[in-house]
Amino acid sequence: MIKSWMVIGGVAILVALAASLIQSSDRQWFRRLQRPRWLTFEAAIPIIWTVIFICGAWSAYIVWERNPGTISTWLLMSLYLILEIVIIAYTPVMCRLRSLQAGTIIGGTGFIIGLILTLAVLPISGWAALLLVPFLLWSPIGTYTTWQMIRLNPQDA
Template sequence: MIKSWMVIGGIAFLVAIASNLLLNPNDIRWFNRLTRPGWLTFETAIPLIWTIVFIGGAWSAILVWEAEPRTPQTWGLMGFYLLLELVILAYTPVMCKMKSLRVGTILGGTGFILGIMLMISVWPISQTAALLLLPFVLWSPIGTYTTWVMIPLNPADA
């Protein structure tokens, strides 16, 4: 029997891989040449931060599914988790394709709002599941703010 963690983790992983396929070397070069704020000294930790965020999100979804499997409400929440992941993962490829830090800021802000909404939505089902979304809810405004601060540093790429 396939376990829920296998399905949820597998879908999260496949969506993440698919979003990376949208990037090409020109997109990555554009992003890497952008000027960053001087206080951004933790950029090498960002992949680890996102790993923690995505593990927390998947684990949260698993707990919600396990609490109330196959109910219409739970299916709706699974769709909400997927929507949040899609918005989060759209940040880099969409911003790089459009070469627009404003687009990145809007996507980051949208993800933050969706993250808060999801956290509130799952709280009555599982407080642990809601708290597992906390790394995203705390990190998202930092990433969004960083992107916003980069706009005046890169006016041609706003």
């Protein structure tokens, strides 16, 4: 029998693979952008996002296991999926549009969805809500960084 954590993890991985659809010209555009001097941890960003996605999937698993198959749980699973799609959309959409402003808007939207999701799961499980905190802490940093890059790269706003 397929376990719920396998389905949740599988969906998370499939959605995350969509980020690999970035064309090389889009990657080159992003690489050439100037970054804030204080952005010394850029190499750690993939690790940070991996931890965030694992925490998010674990949170979804906890919520699912509390009330499997109910309409409210399916709605929360939809919100988890929407959040992941928004998070994953950040890079391909920003790079395809070559617009840091689009990235900033997507980042801010993701934070709002993440906050709503956290508040929605809090009554169900404090642990599930706590596992979303890494995203709530990191998302404003990434969004602020993108916003700062607009100032450094006004031609790519």
